Amino acid sequence: MFDSSTLFSNAFSGLKGNIIRELYKYTSQPSFISFAGGNPSPETFPNEELAEIAFKVLKENSVACLQYGVSNGILPLREYIAEQMTAEGVPTEVENVVITSGSQQSMDLLSRAVLNPGDRVLVESPTYVAALKIFSIYGARVEAVASDDEGLIPEALQEKLEEGPVKLLYLIPNFQNPTGITLPWERRKQIMEIVKNHNVLVIEDDPYGKLRYSGEPVPHMKTLDTEGQIAYFGSFSKIIAPGLRVAYVVCQEAIAQKLVLGKQNNDMHTPNLTQFIVNEFCRRGRLAPHIEDCCCVYKKKRDTMLSLLNEHFPKEIYWTKPDGGLFLWSKLPEGYSSMKLLEYAIPAKVAYVPGDSFFADESGVNTMRLNFSNASEADMEKGLRLLGEQIGRYLQVKK
Amino acid sequence: MFDSSTLFSNAFSGLKGNIIRELYKYTSQPSFISFAGGNPSPETFPNEELAEIAFKVLKENSVACLQYGVSNGILPLREYIAEQMTAEGVPTEVENVVITSGSQQSMDLLSRAVLNPGDRVLVESPTYVAALKIFSIYGARVEAVASDDEGLIPEALQEKLEEGPVKLLYLIPNFQNPTGITLPWERRKQIMEIVKNHNVLVIEDDPYGKLRYSGEPVPHMKTLDTEGQIAYFGSFSKIIAPGLRVAYVVCQEAIAQKLVLGKQNNDMHTPNLTQFIVNEFCRRGRLAPHIEDCCCVYKKKRDTMLSLLNEHFPKEIYWTKPDGGLFLWSKLPEGYSSMKLLEYAIPAKVAYVPGDSFFADESGVNTMRLNFSNASEADMEKGLRLLGEQIGRYLQVKK
Numbered sequence: 001m002f003d004s005s006t007l008f009s010n011a012f013s014g015l016k017g018n019i020i021r022e023l024y025k026y027t028s029q030p031s032f033i034s035f036a037g038g039n040p041s042p043e044t045f046p047n048e049e050l051a052e053i054a055f056k057v058l059k060e061n062s063v064a065c066l067q068y069g070v071s072n073g074i075l076p077l078r079e080y081i082a083e084q085m086t087a088e089g090v091p092t093e094v095e096n097v098v099i100t101s102g103s104q105q106s107m108d109l110l111s112r113a114v115l116n117p118g119d120r121v122l123v124e125s126p127t128y129v130a131a132l133k134i135f136s137i138y139g140a141r142v143e144a145v146a147s148d149d150e151g152l153i154p155e156a157l158q159e160k161l162e163e164g165p166v167k168l169l170y171l172i173p174n175f176q177n178p179t180g181i182t183l184p185w186e187r188r189k190q191i192m193e194i195v196k197n198h199n200v201l202v203i204e205d206d207p208y209g210k211l212r213y214s215g216e217p218v219p220h221m222k223t224l225d226t227e228g229q230i231a232y233f234g235s236f237s238k239i240i241a242p243g244l245r246v247a248y249v250v251c252q253e254a255i256a257q258k259l260v261l262g263k264q265n266n267d268m269h270t271p272n273l274t275q276f277i278v279n280e281f282c283r284r285g286r287l288a289p290h291i292e293d294c295c296c297v298y299k300k301k302r303d304t305m306l307s308l309l310n311e312h313f314p315k316e317i318y319w320t321k322p323d324g325g326l327f328l329w330s331k332l333p334e335g336y337s338s339m340k341l342l343e344y345a346i347p348a349k350v351a352y353v354p355g356d357s358f359f360a361d362e363s364g365v366n367t368m369r370l371n372f373s374n375a376s377e378a379d380m381e382k383g384l385r386l387l388g389e390q391i392g393r394y395l396q397v398k399k
Numbered sequence: 400m401f402d403s404s405t406l407f408s409n410a411f412s413g414l415k416g417n418i419i420r421e422l423y424k425y426t427s428q429p430s431f432i433s434f435a436g437g438n439p440s441p442e443t444f445p446n447e448e449l450a451e452i453a454f455k456v457l458k459e460n461s462v463a464c465l466q467y468g469v470s471n472g473i474l475p476l477r478e479y480i481a482e483q484m485t486a487e488g489v490p491t492e493v494e495n496v497v498i499t500s501g502s503q504q505s506m507d508l509l510s511r512a513v514l515n516p517g518d519r520v521l522v523e524s525p526t527y528v529a530a531l532k533i534f535s536i537y538g539a540r541v542e543a544v545a546s547d548d549e550g551l552i553p554e555a556l557q558e559k560l561e562e563g564p565v566k567l568l569y570l571i572p573n574f575q576n577p578t579g580i581t582l583p584w585e586r587r588k589q590i591m592e593i594v595k596n597h598n599v600l601v602i603e604d605d606p607y608g609k610l611r612y613s614g615e616p617v618p619h620m621k622t623l624d625t626e627g628q629i630a631y632f633g634s635f636s637k638i639i640a641p642g643l644r645v646a647y648v649v650c651q652e653a654i655a656q657k658l659v660l661g662k663q664n665n666d667m668h669t670p671n672l673t674q675f676i677v678n679e680f681c682r683r684g685r686l687a688p689h690i691e692d693c694c695c696v697y698k699k700k701r702d703t704m705l706s707l708l709n710e711h712f713p714k715e716i717y718w719t720k721p722d723g724g725l726f727l728w729s730k731l732p733e734g735y736s737s738m739k740l741l742e743y744a745i746p747a748k749v750a751y752v753p754g755d756s757f758f759a760d761e762s763g764v765n766t767m768r769l770n771f772s773n774a775s776e777a778d779m780e781k782g783l784r785l786l787g788e789q790i791g792r793y794l795q796v797k798k
Contacts, residue, residue, distance in 0.1 A: 001596050002626040004653045012512045015660050042462045050465070051457035054672070058450035063441045066449065066640035101500060101666040108665050113411045134664050197400050227401040241465035243671040254403045261414050265533050266507050267500040267666065271673050272642040273453070
């Protein structure tokens with residue numbers, strides 16, 4: 001009489017894995033060259049030092065590492081983050097900081113704290129695929145705000161906000177995923193002026209902000225936040241190591257308290273050990289020089305990819321030239337499909353992410369995301385040559 | 400125009416911390432003696448070995464520890480768990496195992512995968528306080544099934560199931576939290592016979608099962624599960640260290656896949672480092688002897704508490720004599736309130752958990768949970784003497 005197929009909740013009965021996970025069955029094959037994932041380069045991981053630090057914190061602080069901890073995170077790490085954010089122009093107390101197990105969890109906890117089914121959520125177009133998934137699990141109506149080569153268009157946001165109540169606005173202002181675009185300072189100011197007049201919470205998701213390889217840094221949107229209207233998401237995944245799963249939210253205390261209640265009822269707390277490891281690494285003053293090293297590695301990879309794209313991609317293809325982050329964004333001519341192109345690319349053992357899944361609506365059929373952080377230089381050379389050839393074939397066949 | 404007080408979801412606007420967290424402001428004071436928390440004893444933590452193991456796995460397997468991992472958990476640990484469960488009479492493949500960041504997360508992920516608002520969930524009476532919280536966040540109607548000194552009463556379950564569809568039945572068969580009671584084998588069989596005729600998923604939550612100090616082990620309920628009707632929750636929190644946050648679910652593959660989707664959209668994956676640490680500790684054959692050491696420590700603590708209760712508690716007071724776990728359950732005479740008793744206990748600097756929060760209904764006003772794993776022998780002696788005196792005062796005043 002037990003039938004598991006009838007068991008699942010409305011949100012979960014139709015839920016599927018995302019395209020990046022689905023591509024994994026190809027991209028995990030050894031001879032495959034993938035520009036699909038978003039993994040940081042393992043050559044940037046400070047392996048030796050983290051091994052030594054793990055040993056040290058477990059020896060010197062064993063009970064604090066191994067006993068149950070508090071749901072908002074270990075105090076020294078929250079203090080460090082508060083100091084950093086304050087130094088970056090966002091006055092922050094420890095009560096404003098909640099440690100999470102990765103920014104994915106920041107997004108999930110914030111969503112469950114604020115979203116009721118049917119609530120409107122506004123996103124850039126395109127935007128981070130997992131954010132779309134999470135908002136939809138909570139039953140939100142996700143709407144794309146028109147965006148251009150400089151990111152979200154303030155006037156388009158204004159229009160959307162005037163159509164009726166909006167619960168959340170989700171933004172990735174620096175080196176956006178998937179486009180690599182950075183929202184200029186002028187637009188950040190315009191957007192903050194607009195949202196001030198509306199009862200909407202803004203997520204400033206910033207996993208890549210410190211990975212800048214050219215151009216001038218733009219201050220956080222939250223430096224303009226006089227109303228406590230922004231929840232800022234920071235993360236150590238891309239600047240230390242993602243496998244540690246340590247990230248944080250900086251927001252007003254009333255919201256922080258709800259996130260902590262959500263965390264109590266989700267995973268109780270982020271493992272103390274991984275928090276102490278991150279804290280020790282930062283407290284040694286290792287973060288800033290380490291980020292410089294990462295930027296050096298990634299700048300080279302970005303430049304290599306841009307020059308290989310020039311060399312190997314047909315002239316009809318567009319791509320962005322990001323100042324930082326891990327991704328660039330490319331477009332086939334209108335009328336072509338990047339999903340169809342996979343049928344050429346996969347037999348040639350090269351992959352990217354078709355861009356349509358990054359859109360809240362039906363657009364983006366001709367777009368694709370290319371990651372430049374993970375492949376070696378040799379793989380990048382070979383992979384982009386192969387992909388360029390297959391694009392050429394596809395454009396030829398379709399013509 | 401931004402007003403965070405209007406922001407929160409229906410589930411979160413009224414959500415409060417649980418009583419154990421609220422008592423923390425007292426129990427965290429240095430001179431306070433607390434029987435309230437559920438912390439394992441830090442003297443059981445294998446500090447030195449875990450420090451050495453953390454160093455080793457990070458040195459030898461650094462990229463796997465630090466890069467993004469798979470959402471269902473690292474393969475060697477899933478294999479280990481599958482072998483163990485198979486050896487314990489539950490034939491298990493790796494596809495049936497999902498690693499989680501603590502059993503709290505197992506509960507949360509399973510709840511979100513199956514619960515729609517209004518679904519009925521049956522629990523023991525009393526039951527784990529955080530489970531009540533999680534089910535209610537997902538909008539479930541939680542109903543208590545009558546339970547006695549041997550745990551859930553099968554006939555009462557039968558009645559509840561016949562009243563209409565039930566989505567979940569939540570059980571802690573071994574050394575239950577909060578009562579310390581173990582469900583006898585005969586009842587396990589009866590319950591499985593009953594649920595077979597209904598489309599209900601059973602959670603067998605077993606965080607304490609391996610911590611047995613007397614009596615004979617009772618096989619898992621899941622050994623009787625021919626229909627894939629049980630999701631078994633195991634955890635390393637009480638037998639290695641809770642701060643590592645490593646636990647697991649064993650269940651049929653269709654359910655495991657939904658849990659993995661939930662995890663992808665929650666925290667992506669449990670940190671690889673903590674998984675590799677647990678795996679290495681287990682693979683060295685250290686788990687079984689370590690559990691023996693823990694049982695030796697806890698048996699002594701349980702026996703001490705039982706003998707001190709005999710010595711210091713008034714004769715009107717009832718308490719359970721658990722064969723394992725971390726808790727025992729006590730009752731004041733009918734008509735007395737353990738919440739009221741706190742007004743005597745807290746000024747005397749001793750605490751326990753008032754039992755009413757462990758009930759899905761309004762019962763349990765005269766009950767309390769006492770933890771015996773955490774206090775030192777000296778604190779236990781002093782704390783139970785103080786508590787016994789205050790109970791005496793309270794009984795006297797009320798008389």
